[in-house]
Amino acid sequence: MLTGIEEVDWASLGHAYGPADDVPELLRGLASADPAERETALDGMYGAVHHQGDVYDSTLACIPFLLELVADPAVQDRGCIVELLTSIGGIELDDDDELDELDPDDGEFIPAANYAMAAAAIAAGSDVFLGLVSDPDPEVRLAAPCALASLHPEPARALTLLRERLTVERDTEVRLALVAAVGRIALRHASLRAETVDWLGWLARAAQDPGLRLAALTQRARCAPADIPDDIVPWVTGLLEEIRTSAQGPVAPGTERAATPTLIGQVRELLEEHAAGRPAPWTEELLRTLHAALDDRVDDRIALILAQLRSPDWGQRSDAIWLCGGLIRIWRGRYEEVVRLVGAQLHDPEPRLREAATSFLERLFELGAPAADALAARLAGGPTGVGPGQALGPAQGTGSGSGSAKQAGQAGQTGSRKAGQGGCGGSGPQHGFVGRSGRDGALLALARAGDTRAVPLLARALEEREVRRELLYAMDGLGPSAAMLAPLLRRRLAEVELDERLYDRAAPLLYALAAVRGAQAVPEVLRVLRGAPSNRRDWVREAALRTLAAFGPAAQKAVPDMRGLLTAESATVATAAARALWAAEGDLGEILPALERWLRPGASGADWCSAAQALGEIGPAAASTASALLPGLGARDLWVRVRSAAALWRVSGDTATTLPVLLAAWEENRHARVDVAECLAEMGPAASEAQLVILTELTRRRRHNAREGASGSHDIHLDEKLLTVCRAALARMERGAF
Incomplete structure (x- = not known):
């Protein structure tokens, strides 16, 4: 050995x-x-x-x-x-x-x-x-x-062996792995593809085992996506129902292993937990591969998910939620019925299904509205819980996970039976395991959906010792009804210690106070502004000044502090002070020079952008700064160009100069489109030459910020915001044409 x-x-x-x-x-x-x-x-x-x-x-x-x-x-x-x-x-x-x-x-x-x-x-x-x-x-x-x-x-030799082995293999998941491997060979070797696609098509019709037929159909779709049959949805849903009704019961657990303090051990345990109690857990990976093959056939994919969400099998419904998470993140579509049916899962007795539904709804923001009644019902009758590792309170700290996501993905292929694919299914182990979000996740989803029923529940959450920080950042969409939360937020901010962890603890509270316009908290905000420690001092000051700016004239007591920070060495602090001072007093005497000093040769892109955005918020009253903004239109940094053009339009109304810059940025960087669209909507008829650009965006199926294999918690929200702003821009342009 x-x-x-x-x-x-x-x-x-x-x-x-x-x-x-x-x-x-x-x-x-x-x-x-x-x-x-x-x-x-x-x-x-x-x-x-x-x-x-x-x-x-x-x-x-x-x-x-x-x-x-x-x-x-x-x-x-x-x-x-x-x-x-x-x-x-x-x-x-x-x-x-x-x-x-x-x-x-x-x-x-x-x-x-x-x-x-x-x-x-x-x-x-x-x-x-x-x-x-x-x-x-x-x-x-x-x-x-x-x-x-x-x-x-020798792929031909391997292909022959795999097909022959399929005739004698009796283990279900191994048979599925054999079919997946046949598909992989066909994808890697074009000379073998046509023959293999024909064989997979035959197997999808002729195999006795419905699971094997589904595997063959999935691999055929993967190898020949342009030739997927039009009746794929009823075909697949029929196979899923056949699999469900023919299942013998949950898969027996394998030999129990002692827990090991390793990443692989953790992944193994998660995979085993995910499969526990399910008669055919391998269908998830087959459907994930099929969805990848269907790609932009969004309506077919939604129809498949709807069929799964109506299945009597809770495992099928759970799989549908995870699959829809990937679909809705990448593709635009009509998801109202999907969201409503996911909301219905919040009342299922299976905790894994409830967890999947909650995690999905958390990321939907306004798209979560069809599930609002289900979320409210789920939250009725008890105090809100706290999600693990995401709370804000006296003992709150920051931390980071260990291990790498890529290593976890590799480790996910070990230690347990893997969805019957043997690692060749096409998209890897992506089960979407998350910490149990429980009731606080449902509250977050309800608040992000803008449903005012969240307000009293948020008040109850603010009475708890710890509060999940995302709940505080979700208060900006709740409207005037959220004003009742201001006293509770004020009290919590007053309890925050002015130590090295001040930013982590205070920033979410400051954001929430700005969102609910809690101007009675000016003394507490000033305490934080004045007491900021050296660690992240500029971050703390900027956050506090942004909150004071949201209070407007009600923040008069803070004017001396704002004025004193106009000359800060940090552009973000100085420009935040200028915004707050303008909101409180409306006097530009000291503000414009303080902002223009950052619009100079050699200024960093971030500093220039901060000043330009502040001038844009001031608007026509800052028209005298137009010449200072002009050099930014030719900057190498795209964001400097975008911020300068937007600010120049807002202070001067100069469409002829700014519109070409904005449209060029639109094409150059898709992540600039929300900012550009907001400016186009403000321009209205003056931006009519951008109509085709806007119409093209509105007809795209793929989200503008979609990334394969990665996502942010606000990606869907930002894309939906882009669509909303584009519709508003188009409406204003069209009104101006008549």
Whole structure:
């Protein structure tokens, strides 16, 4: 076992954390008889030797030993090692990273060379995977198909073996992994695609097992997305119903393992919890792959989700919610019925379903309105809870998670049965696990939807020792009814200690006070403004000044402090002071010079933008600063151009100069579109030449800020805001045309 491991000079090799002299112990740990030791060793391999998918010289040195472990039937958990090898050798270089096109002195050369050498080394030993498709261990058989599809140098041979094995394999999830691997080969090798697509189409019709038919249909859609049948929705929903009615009951849990303090152990436990009590948990990954193939066929995808949300199977409904989370984040559509049905899940006895529904609704903001009644009913009759790690109170601190998301994704392929896909399903393990948000999540969703029924519940939450900070940031959409929250917010701000953690504790409260126009809190805001410690002092001052600006003339008592900060060395503080002073007094005498000093050659982009935005808020009264703003229109920094053009329009009404700059920015950076659209809406008929731009945006199905594999909590809200502003701009332009 591990012959020659001592002959390698491991100390001269490296991994993510330095010299690789600990690697022999990790390799021996993979062969241990102790399950906890094996899991700890595997975690170490992903965490150091294959950190975030990287391949080091120590990773290359491990390959022969990993292949040896895989070939030894006495080694347990070999399926996990097969997955590790698949990950190490399965990284495909982008066209821009082809090794023969890279300069050896280029910083990307060594990583690219390591990936190429890893793929070659594993491919050279990949015949070992041929025998694993019939291994007695089902976990090995589950991992082997993807390894063959990804790594074997003879794809036609692998394809034939996988199809033959399907005729004798009896394990459901392994059969699904075989079909997924067939699809992967077809995607990677165009010469085999047409034949494979035909075979998958035949299997989707002829297989006796509805799960196998669904897997074949999914892979066929993945391999030939342009040829997905028009009746895909009734076909899939019929298969799901057949799977549900033919299921024998929840999948029996595997051998229980002792918990290990590792990322892989945590992911394994989450996967096991996710699958617990479900007869066919593997349908989630099949449907995720199908949704990816359907891509912009949004109406079909919504119809599939609606069918799942009406299923008697709570697991199908939970899957639909997670799938819809990805859909609504990327694509615009008619989601009212989806949201209403998700709201109905808040009353289901299954806690995982309630959690999924709450987490989904939290991110919808105004789109969550169809679920408002369900949210209000869910919140009726008890005090609000507190979400883990997201509270604001006397003991509140800041922290960060450990481990990497990429490592978690790799680790998610280990330690449990994986949705029947063996890692080849197309989109990876994305189950969307989150902390249990409970009642505070429902309250957040209700407040973000702008429903005033949230106000008394927020008042109750403010009486608690700790308050989830997102609730404070959600108060700006509740209108005048939220004014009743001001005394409670004022009291909490008065209790905040003026220490090094002042910003983290005070900023959400200051934001909320500004949102509810709680001007009676001027003394408490001044206390924070004057008592800001050195740590993040400018941040604290800016937050306090923004709150005072929202109070307007009611903040007269703070005028001396505002005036004193006009000359602050920080542009954000000085411009925030100018805004607050203008709101309180309306006297431009000292304000305009204080702002113009940041509109000078050599000023940073951020400083220029701060001053330009402040001048834009002042509007025509600041017309004398138009010439100072003009140089910003030609800046290299896009945001300087956008802020300068918007400010110039607002102070001078000069459309001829500013409109071309704004439209160019619209095309250059999609994230500038909300700001540009707001300005176009203000211009009205004067911006009529932008009508086509606005109409084009309104007809797009894809959200302007959509990002594959990443999202922010406000992404949907910002895109919906863009659509609202675009409609307003278009209406004003059209009125001006008649």
